[in-house]
Amino acid sequence: xxxxxxxxxxxxxxxxxxxxxxxxxxxxxxxxxxxxxxxxxxxxxxxxxxxxxxxxxxxxxxxxxxxxxxxxxxxxxxxxxxxxxxxxxxxxxxxxxxxxxxxxxxxxxxxxxxxxxxxxxxxxxxxxxxxxxxxxxxxxxxxxxxxxxxxxxxxxxxxxxxxxxxxxxxxxxxxxxxxxxxxxxxxxxxxxxxxxxxxxxxxxxxxxxxxxxxxxxxxxxxxxxxxxxxxxxxxxxxxxxxxxxxxxxxxxxxxxxxxxxxxxxxxxxxxxxxxxxxxxxxxxxxxxxxxxxxxxxxxxxxxxxxxxxxxxxxxxxxxxxxxxxxxxxxxxxxxxxxxxxxx
Numbered sequence: 001x002x003x004x005x006x007x008x009x010x011x012x013x014x015x016x017x018x019x020x021x022x023x024x025x026x027x028x029x030x031x032x033x034x035x036x037x038x039x040x041x042x043x044x045x046x047x048x049x050x051x052x053x054x055x056x057x058x059x060x061x062x063x064x065x066x067x068x069x070x071x072x073x074x075x076x077x078x079x080x081x082x083x084x085x086x087x088x089x090x091x092x093x094x095x096x097x098x099x100x101x102x103x104x105x106x107x108x109x110x111x112x113x114x115x116x117x118x119x120x121x122x123x124x125x126x127x128x129x130x131x132x133x134x135x136x137x138x139x140x141x142x143x144x145x146x147x148x149x150x151x152x153x154x155x156x157x158x159x160x161x162x163x164x165x166x167x168x169x170x171x172x173x174x175x176x177x178x179x180x181x182x183x184x185x186x187x188x189x190x191x192x193x194x195x196x197x198x199x200x201x202x203x204x205x206x207x208x209x210x211x212x213x214x215x216x217x218x219x220x221x222x223x224x225x226x227x228x229x230x231x232x233x234x235x236x237x238x239x240x241x242x243x244x245x246x247x248x249x250x251x252x253x254x255x256x257x258x259x260x261x262x263x264x265x266x267x268x269x270x271x272x273x274x275x276x277x278x279x280x281x282x283x284x285x286x287x288x289x290x291x292x293x294x295x296x297x298x299x300x301x302x303x304x305x306x307x308x309x310x311x312x313x314x315x316x317x318x319x320x321x322x323x324x325x326x327x328x329x330x331x332x333x334x335x336x337x338x339x340x341x342x343x
Contacts, residue, residue: 007033008340009063011056012332013119015070016154020049023329024056027337037329045121053122066126066336068328069115070156072174073108074129078167080104103167105129126336130158131170133331136338137300137324147296148319150276152306153328157272159279161294169283175271269308276313295319300326 007028014021019041026033036056040049057063073094077083080098083091083106096106107129115127130151135142138149143165151158161169276297283289297319299306306323313319 004029006062007060009056009060010333010336010340011053011063011065012329012336013053013065013067014328014332015067019043020045021329022049022053023333025333025337026059045118050121057122064125064336064340065119065122066128066332067115067119067124068133068153068332069107069111069127069129070153071108071111071114072172073111074106075170075172076103076105076131076167077170078103105131126339128332128335130156130172131160132335133326133328134158134160134300136335137326137331138298141298145296146292146294147298148276148280148294149298149300150272151300151302151326152272152309153302157275159276161279161283163292168288169279169286171275171279171282173275175268175275267308269306269312272306272309273312273316277317280317297321299323302326302328 007026010025010027012023012025014023019039022038022040024036026035038049038052040046040052042049053065057065076099080101081104082096083094083104085091091106093109094106095109095112096104098104107127112127116124130153134149134151137151141147142149142162146163146168147161149160149162155175157173157175159169159171160167280294283294297313299309299321301323302325304325310321310323313321
């Protein structure tokens with residue numbers, strides 16, 4: 001009864017290099033009463049930021065605070081077994097949850113504890129992963145066909161290859177990581193010895209907002225339908241003269257290698273291109289490939305600065321690419337609203 005009479009406050013916190021973005025949304029009877037957005041400078045929660053969050057919390061006895069986990073050592077994979085590393089050894093130090101009896105999501109315990117400690121002054125109700133953001137943002141597209149989805153957040157890139165809603169491959173990487181660090185933090189698909197030199201490993205897909213013993217949430221059983229994403233433009237079909245799978249692979253490899261001599265390796269778009277190219281290499285050399293070729297890429301871009309990445313992928317790898325701007329705080333609060341409905 002109380003929930004129907006009072007407003008509910010949803011507070012999303014997204015950490016950036018320049019500080020923290022805090023978005024507040026007030027909801028009553030499924031109607032938004034107001035939204036507020038504030039940016040706070042600093043590498044740690046400032047007194048001003050804590051004061052602002054507590055002021056928002058004081059507006060209602062019902063409030064939810066959420067954040068986004070962009071740290072390494074997270075992902076998901078098909079099936080409900082415990083995750084294993086690239087050497088076939090069961091991974092330790094991760095929290096897992098089987099979702100829909102089809103796939104498992106996981107995150108490192110140390111990384112989760114770090115987040116909980118960072119926000120202990122305000123508390124956390126939900127922790128979402130970039131893969132849950134991708135699932136929600138591209139919900140109307142993931143059920144349609146075979147494509148690669150990517151979230152280009154600040155300093156990270158999250159990749160998922162999805163076939164009609166089925167997780168085929170997923171990978172999350174920090175752009176500043178070295179190759180050695182990436183190989184330790186990634187859960188790879190089965191590969192042959194000849195493929196082991198590829199420096200981008202694979203993770204599987206989706207979210208991590210569960211963590212039962214941290215009392216975050218149980219699971220995201222289903223996502224509500226969302227509005228059409230600003231009328232996504234149609235992607236043209238390949239003609240009947242489409243080259244064979246082997247011809248595509250050979251041309252793809254030649255074009256991807258040629259780009260390496262064009263750009264500075266520190267360029268963020270080049271790093272993202274390398275990660276996508278590496279993810280495709282890994283997928284094509286895995287049992288999951290089954291003679292399929294990725295032709296379509298959807299990119300959720302937080303800054304609207306992926307024009308070069310789009311051009312590289314289209315011109316060098318012959319991919320059809322759609323880039324769409326995403327507001328992470330709005331998406332985090334949208335997921336929190338869905339989760340609250342399931343409580």
